[in-house]
Amino acid sequence: MxxxxxxxxxxxxxxxxxxxxxxxxxxxxxxxxxxxxxxxxxxxxxxxxxxxxxxxxxxxxxxxxxxxxxxxxxxxxxxxxxxxxxxxxxxxxxxxxxxxxxxxxxxxxxxxxGHEGGVVIVGTGTIGVTHLRGRTVRIGGYGFPVSDEGGGADLGLNALRGALRALDGRSERSAFYAEVLQQFGADPSALAGWMTTATATEYATLAPIVVRHAQQGDSDAVALMLKAGAHVAELARALFMLGVSRVALSGGLAEHVKPFMPADVRDRLANPKxxxxxxxxxxxxxxxxxxxxxxxxxxx
Amino acid sequence: MxxxxxxxxxxxxxxxxxxxxxxxxxxxxxxxxxxxxxxxxxxxxxxxxxxxxxxxxxxxxxxxxxxxxxxxxxxxxxxxxxxxxxxxxxxxxxxxxxxxxxxxxxxxxxxxxGHEGGVVIVGTGTIGVTHLRGRTVRIGGYGFPVSDEGGGADLGLNALRGALRALDGRSERSAFYAEVLQQFGADPSALAGWMTTATATEYATLAPIVVRHAQQGDSDAVALMLKAGAHVAELARALFMLGVSRVALSGGLAEHVKPFMPADVRDRLANPKxxxxxxxxxxxxxxxxxxxxxxxxxxx
Incomplete structure (x- = not known):
C-alpha cells in the first residue's frame, strides 16, 4: 500500500x-x-x-x-x-x-x-449535537417542516408565506417579496403547483434571497432572519442547558444567521477548530x- | 319529471x-x-x-x-x-x-x-372569498404549507413543532405536547417518517387536540389558537379593506377559532345566513x- x-x-x-x-x-x-x-x-x-x-x-x-x-x-x-x-x-x-x-x-x-463541546448546524435544516457520557445527543433536526426551524428550508417557507400574504393585501408589498414571487413568474398558482412536490432542498434555494435582502436592510427579510436567529439560539441554549461548556455553529447558513441571533447566546459561541x-x-x-x-x- | x-x-x-x-x-x-x-x-x-x-x-x-x-x-x-x-x-x-x-x-x-359580503373559511385550510364587480376575489388559500395559515393543518404543524421542541428541552413539556407526541407512540422518528408523506388533511387530524387543550387553558395550546385567530383576523381585515361591508366565518374550525381572534375584528363579524x-x-x-x-x- x-x-x-x-x-x-x-x-x-x-x-x-x-x-x-x-x-x-x-x-x-x-x-x-x-x-x-x-x-x-x-x-x-x-x-x-x-x-x-x-x-x-x-x-x-x-x-x-x-x-x-x-x-x-x-x-x-x-x-x-x-x-x-x-x-x-x-x-x-x-x-x-x-x-x-x-x-x-x-x-x-x-x-x-473530538474534545467536549456541542455544535449547531445551520444548513438546509438545523440540528444541535453533542456527545455526553458516551452517547450522541441530538436537539431538533427531525426534518422539515415539523422541525429544522431556522434552517434554509424554513427560511424559504417563511419567505413564501410572507410573499403570498403581501400579494393579496394581507401585508405590505416590498421588493423582497416581489423577488421571492418572481421565482414562480409572480404566479401564485405556479407556486401552489410547485409546492405539491417541493422538498426541503428546494425550499432552501430561496434562502439566499432572504439573506441578501436582510443584509440590505429590508424589514420583512430582517424579521425572518431574526426569527431564524432565535431558533438557532434556542438550539444552542438547549445544549448549554445540558451542561455543554462550549457550542459552535456549523453549516452553510451559520455565518449568515449569526448576526441575527440574540446577543447573549451569540457572544457565548465558540469558534469551531x-x-x-x-x-x-x-x-x-x-x-x-x-x-x-x-x-x-x-x-x- | x-x-x-x-x-x-x-x-x-x-x-x-x-x-x-x-x-x-x-x-x-x-x-x-x-x-x-x-x-x-x-x-x-x-x-x-x-x-x-x-x-x-x-x-x-x-x-x-x-x-x-x-x-x-x-x-x-x-x-x-x-x-x-x-x-x-x-x-x-x-x-x-x-x-x-x-x-x-x-x-x-x-x-x-347571494347578496354582497365576504366569508373566511376556517377548515383544514383557510381562505377569504368575496365577489366584487362581477369577479370572485380570493385572499390566501394557496394551499398548505405555503399558505392556509390558521387552518387545521397549520394548527397541527405548529402543535408538532412545539411538541418536538418540548421533547428535547428547547421548551417546557406539558400534557398537551405529550398527547400530541403520543399520536406517534412518543417516538420522534415515527413522527419524522409519517411526515415524509403527510398531507394537509393528515396534519389537520391533530387540530382537535389543540382546540381541546386550549379550551382547558393550556398556555401553549392557547398561544397556538391565538396565532390561528390572528391569521383568520388578517384574512377578514383584508376583505374589509377591499370594501366588503360584512364578513362571516365558515368551516369546521370557525367557531373554535373565533374566541381567539382579536376583539376588534371578531366584533365586526356578521352571522352567516x-x-x-x-x-x-x-x-x-x-x-x-x-x-x-x-x-x-x-x-x-
Missing part, C-alpha cells in the same frame, strides 16, 4: 463536500456536488458522495485505483430516519473502509477535534486506529 | 357534506363522508362526493333513479389548482346537471344568500334558472 489516504465527506440538504488528505494531513484535493441527504433517497445521496469524491481525486491527480487505499469518514443528513443506517452499511462502496455518521456528529468532531470535512477525516483515522489496535490485540 | 331535486355539496380537506332538498326547500336528507379536496386527487374527491350524496339519497328513501332529476351545486377545496376545473367538467356524473365552484364561493353564497350546503343548493337553482331563461329566450 503506497500510503493510506483519508477522505472526509460532509453531505447536507443542499450540497455535498469532500476532502482528501494524506495520513500526515496534507490536503490533496476537494470536491463539491449536489445534495446528499437520505431524505432525498439513498441513491441520490450516494451519487452526490461519489461525485464530490471523484472531483477530490481528480484535483489530486489520482485515478480510481486510489479508492483501495482510501479510508472514508462520511457524514450525511437524515441518518436518523428508520432503516437509514442499515441501507448505508449495505452499500458496496469502493473504499478500503467507510464509516457513516450524521452530518451533525462530523461537524462536532471537526469543531472540537475546523469544519465537518476535518471531522470526517478524524472519524476515519480514529476508527481505523481502533480497528488496527483490536487486530493487533487478537494477534498478540 | 316527478319534481326536481336540488343537491348542495361542500367538499373540504377533512370532510364532505351533502344535502338534498326539494325545489320548495324541504330538506330530504343529508350525508357526510371523507375529504373532498382536489389536493388529494380528483378520484378521491369524486368518491367522497358520491359517498355523501348516496347517503343523502338513502336517508331520503330515494334510489339511484333520483339522480336524473337532481341538480347539483358542488363546492370543492383546491379548485384553484392548474387543470382542476377542466378535470371536473369532464367528469361523467350521474346528475341532471352539476355545477362546480370553490368551497369558498359556496360558503359565500350560503352566508349572504346559512351554510355552504345552502350555498350549493342556491348555486344549482340560480344556474338552472339562468339556463332555462336562456332556452326560453332562444325558443321565443
Amino acid at each position: 503506497s500510503g493510506a489516504l483519508f477522505l472526509g465527506v460532509d453531505g447536507g440538504g443542499s450540497r455535498c463536500r469532500a476532502r482528501l488528505e494524506t495520513a500526515e494531513g496534507a490536503v490533496l484535493g476537494e470536491g463539491l456536488s449536489g445534495p446528499a441527504t437520505l431524505r432525498l433517497g439513498l441513491d441520490a445521496a450516494l451519487r452526490s458522495i461519489m461525485d464530490a469524491t471523484r472531483q477530490a481525486l481528480a484535483t489530486a491527480n489520482l485515478g480510481e485505483d486510489a479508492f483501495a487505499r482510501t479510508y472514508a469518514g462520511i457524514g450525511l443528513a437524515g441518518t436518523g430516519q428508520p432503516g437509514a443506517r442499515q441501507a448505508l452499511e449495505s452499500w458496496r462502496h469502493p473504499f478500503a473502509r467507510a464509516w457513516f455518521e450524521g452530518d451533525g456528529y462530523l461537524a462536532l468532531l471537526g469543531a472540537f477535534g 475546523a469544519d465537518a470535512l476535518a471531522g470526517g477525516i478524524l472519524l476515519a483515522k480514529t476508527r481505523l486506529a481502533a480497528e488496527t489496535a483490536k487486530i493487533t490485540e487478537v494477534q498478540s | 316527478s319534481g326536481a331535486l336540488f343537491l348542495g355539496v361542500d367538499g373540504g380537506g377533512s370532510r364532505c357534506r351533502a344535502r338534498l332538498e326539494t325545489a320548495e326547500g324541504a330538506v330530504l336528507g343529508e350525508g357526510l363522508s371523507g375529504p373532498a379536496t382536489l389536493r388529494l386527487g380528483l378520484d378521491a374527491a369524486l368518491r367522497s362526493i358520491m359517498d355523501a350524496t348516496r347517503q343523502a339519497l338513502a336517508t331520503a328513501n330515494l334510489g339511484e333513479d333520483a339522480f336524473a332529476r337532481t341538480y347539483a351545486g358542488i363546492g370543492l377545496a383546491g379548485t384553484g389548482q392548474p387543470g382542476a376545473r377542466q378535470a371536473l367538467e369532464s367528469w361523467r356524473h350521474p346528475f341532471a346537471r352539476a355545477w362546480f365552484e370553490g368551497d369558498g364561493y359556496l360558503a359565500l353564497l350560503g352566508a349572504f344568500g 346559512a351554510d355552504a350546503l345552502a350555498g350549493g343548493i342556491l348555486l344549482a337553482k340560480t344556474r338552472l334558472a339562468a339556463e332555462t331563461a336562456k332556452i326560453t329566450e332562444v325558443q321565443s
Whole structure:
C-alpha cells in the first residue's frame, strides 16, 4: 500500500463536500456536488458522495485505483430516519473502509477535534449535537417542516408565506417579496403547483434571497432572519442547558444567521477548530486506529 | 319529471357534506363522508362526493333513479389548482346537471344568500372569498404549507413543532405536547417518517387536540389558537379593506377559532345566513334558472 489516504465527506440538504488528505494531513484535493441527504433517497445521496469524491481525486491527480487505499469518514443528513443506517452499511462502496455518521456528529468532531463541546448546524435544516457520557445527543433536526426551524428550508417557507400574504393585501408589498414571487413568474398558482412536490432542498434555494435582502436592510427579510436567529439560539441554549461548556455553529447558513441571533447566546459561541470535512477525516483515522489496535490485540 | 331535486355539496380537506332538498326547500336528507379536496386527487374527491350524496339519497328513501332529476351545486377545496376545473367538467356524473365552484364561493353564497359580503373559511385550510364587480376575489388559500395559515393543518404543524421542541428541552413539556407526541407512540422518528408523506388533511387530524387543550387553558395550546385567530383576523381585515361591508366565518374550525381572534375584528363579524350546503343548493337553482331563461329566450 503506497500510503493510506483519508477522505472526509460532509453531505447536507443542499450540497455535498469532500476532502482528501494524506495520513500526515496534507490536503490533496476537494470536491463539491449536489445534495446528499437520505431524505432525498439513498441513491441520490450516494451519487452526490461519489461525485464530490471523484472531483477530490481528480484535483489530486489520482485515478480510481486510489479508492483501495482510501479510508472514508462520511457524514450525511437524515441518518436518523428508520432503516437509514442499515441501507448505508449495505452499500458496496469502493473504499478500503467507510464509516457513516450524521452530518451533525462530523461537524462536532471537526469543531472540537473530538474534545467536549456541542455544535449547531445551520444548513438546509438545523440540528444541535453533542456527545455526553458516551452517547450522541441530538436537539431538533427531525426534518422539515415539523422541525429544522431556522434552517434554509424554513427560511424559504417563511419567505413564501410572507410573499403570498403581501400579494393579496394581507401585508405590505416590498421588493423582497416581489423577488421571492418572481421565482414562480409572480404566479401564485405556479407556486401552489410547485409546492405539491417541493422538498426541503428546494425550499432552501430561496434562502439566499432572504439573506441578501436582510443584509440590505429590508424589514420583512430582517424579521425572518431574526426569527431564524432565535431558533438557532434556542438550539444552542438547549445544549448549554445540558451542561455543554462550549457550542459552535456549523453549516452553510451559520455565518449568515449569526448576526441575527440574540446577543447573549451569540457572544457565548465558540469558534469551531475546523469544519465537518476535518471531522470526517478524524472519524476515519480514529476508527481505523481502533480497528488496527483490536487486530493487533487478537494477534498478540 | 316527478319534481326536481336540488343537491348542495361542500367538499373540504377533512370532510364532505351533502344535502338534498326539494325545489320548495324541504330538506330530504343529508350525508357526510371523507375529504373532498382536489389536493388529494380528483378520484378521491369524486368518491367522497358520491359517498355523501348516496347517503343523502338513502336517508331520503330515494334510489339511484333520483339522480336524473337532481341538480347539483358542488363546492370543492383546491379548485384553484392548474387543470382542476377542466378535470371536473369532464367528469361523467350521474346528475341532471352539476355545477362546480370553490368551497369558498359556496360558503359565500350560503352566508349572504347571494347578496354582497365576504366569508373566511376556517377548515383544514383557510381562505377569504368575496365577489366584487362581477369577479370572485380570493385572499390566501394557496394551499398548505405555503399558505392556509390558521387552518387545521397549520394548527397541527405548529402543535408538532412545539411538541418536538418540548421533547428535547428547547421548551417546557406539558400534557398537551405529550398527547400530541403520543399520536406517534412518543417516538420522534415515527413522527419524522409519517411526515415524509403527510398531507394537509393528515396534519389537520391533530387540530382537535389543540382546540381541546386550549379550551382547558393550556398556555401553549392557547398561544397556538391565538396565532390561528390572528391569521383568520388578517384574512377578514383584508376583505374589509377591499370594501366588503360584512364578513362571516365558515368551516369546521370557525367557531373554535373565533374566541381567539382579536376583539376588534371578531366584533365586526356578521352571522352567516346559512351554510355552504345552502350555498350549493342556491348555486344549482340560480344556474338552472339562468339556463332555462336562456332556452326560453332562444325558443321565443
